[in-house]
Amino acid sequence: MKSINLQRTESLLMELIPEALSTLNDERICSLPITSVNCKNGKYDATVYFDGSDFNEKEIPGVISALTKANGRLKTYVLSATGWYKCPTFKFVNDNSLESSKHIEDLFKQIEKKKSKE
Template identity: 45%
Template sequence: MGKSIKVQRKESLLKEIIPEVLSQMGDGRIRGLSVVDVVCSRDGSDAKVYLEKSYLNDSEQKTALKKLKQARGYIQSQALKATGWYKVPNLTFTFDDMLEHENKMEELFDKIKKK
């Protein structure tokens, strides 16, 4: 069985709110991050926030994740204010690798097509 509509709405709203909160942060690296997706657990108590990493190298990604972990309480409280929910999901931040995988697959298909 899939996720409830309530959880899907929560994901959608968080996907709108989190970029707004990040854009107000003091650190330029965090301010510039784009949210690719938000995936909540089935009960909606946890949410994984997938970020775009196109312009960050590995060490910058680690630094950004560390800063986001430190700012998680602030981000969650801002999301709580914006939504008016009783409780906001526990946020976990990670960088999205899907774009890289898609690009590699396209390169492979192009190589195959040329042969």
């Protein structure tokens, strides 16, 4: 179970990271949806999950690379917005859970169609 302070940090980062991304000039990442943030080791490391469903498999590494390059600017934005002494180092991961849930929904629709035909 996570501490309340850690949960607050994650929640605040969920708000601030999209704001920081919107200030960047890279069209691939300036409006990228952030699905969750998972902080580890206090505020030292944070895994940021994004919805990459708008990109194909070949484009995802480029998006992650662009996000990694923007890490310093994101940290500067978060530090100025929060007044924290230290900002976590961000690691970016494509969140596949949305695709999985969409696939499951599609399967349910297929089952429903089959039952309605019978």
